[in-house]
Amino acid sequence: MKNFALIGAAGYIAPRHMKAIKDTGHRLVAALDPNDSVGILDSYFPETEFFTEFERFDRHIDKLRRAPERANIDYVAICSPNYLHDSHMRFGLRSGADVICEKPLVLNPWNIDGLLEIERDSGHRVSTILQLRLHPAIIALRQQVRSQPHRPHKYEVDLTYITSRGHWYLQSWKGDSKKSGGIASNIGVHFFDMLHHLFGELQANVVHASRDTCAAGYLEYEQARVRWFLSVDQAHLPPAQREQGQRTYRSITVDGQEIEFSGGFTDLHTRSYEEILAGRGFGLAENRCAIATVSAIRQAPVAPLRGDYHPFLKHVERQP
Template structure:
């Protein structure tokens, strides 16, 4: 039988660790959708399995490949080069993606299985914010329930206020009236940053990067996993 080079894991979040471990132990490199795992301990165990079986785990962190976000990262870095006295950027991020009644009956609404709204909805955005502005030195949570997560992140380059929600009533009125179910907005020092478009081919590009040897591994996935884990523990 021909060897399998890659196992792609797109199963419910709570099964990711066991399915990744299965792939590694059977001689396959593994590509896994977000969130890679729900705990930092799980990720550290995968690092040990990588070494044991001499195979690699890759995570889909597609926002890192978004052209507008890549340009923004360069702009932010340029702002702070040689200017240690520069004040932090003031950033707000809102992401609302309304979900129907089915959501509350699925594994996604069970925090023990999905990691809650931080991991299931927010992990890509947390990864994006960490990549742009650095890992938060502190954070605070203003609202944390199964349908909405609000708080602030104090990062080295920015003070960030965020809102992640699956509640339809959190959509702006004009969005609701247009029958859209999702809305994302980021403001930087009072100016809107538009990254609405450009999502269509990011998964394809992610796989192309992995096959070309440039994929994101366990170490790149760790910061957002750590942050989501810390947020879950903050009630």
């Protein structure tokens, strides 16, 4: 049985990590969050030592590190705000633990280089949650793409992801691009990783819209041309979804054919943990393309619309 510590226990995604730790037969022995709304711990690990101050958490982890081996922290799971991931991963590695970090791993690709050095020095490893790589529909699509390596034409792909958020969103750290990395990093990075995983190296990256609540653009990979649209604005939902009271719309079409992957998400964090604990997790190097993609999107100028823009852009007033 492995010992886990969790940073960011009050966050939206933290319960999925708690469930994954429990489902894989391990235990959470310490947790940190400056907010104390962590009653969810009672549903999984009520005996967890909880801290609201990093300094006390640090002291506790160090105390465990010096204790007999059975008390050592084996893994630090990180669910903190995006801009803190880099620092918290370094803390985990230097504490003598392996690290499991939520997406996005970091905000900029050069942060990966420093983490690689600390990995080498510490002898421990960073793994990340790239759950779409484990989704059955994506696995099947990748097998299909790899079975046609000499296809004469690139796949034509449309990616749409709308996940409605309330007014709180822009008032939180998620609405601050310096902390979240912007909409592409915060809700889109695992889709960009999926596209790289499916279609090879990125060759072109054009941004057609960039706002606090939505973004859109064009990506070209070795085997695909991709038009993408991301939004947290409920007004961008298709009418049918709004009428049915749905708050999320997720669609990928490949050569006009819808890839059904709306289901099968529930246990992907547990599947990710199973792979990581078996030594088959996705590490720092696997993250580089997606992190470079979202970093470039964040810094890119908005380009004039051409024939390769996403059809959902007709619903979005263009920025000057």
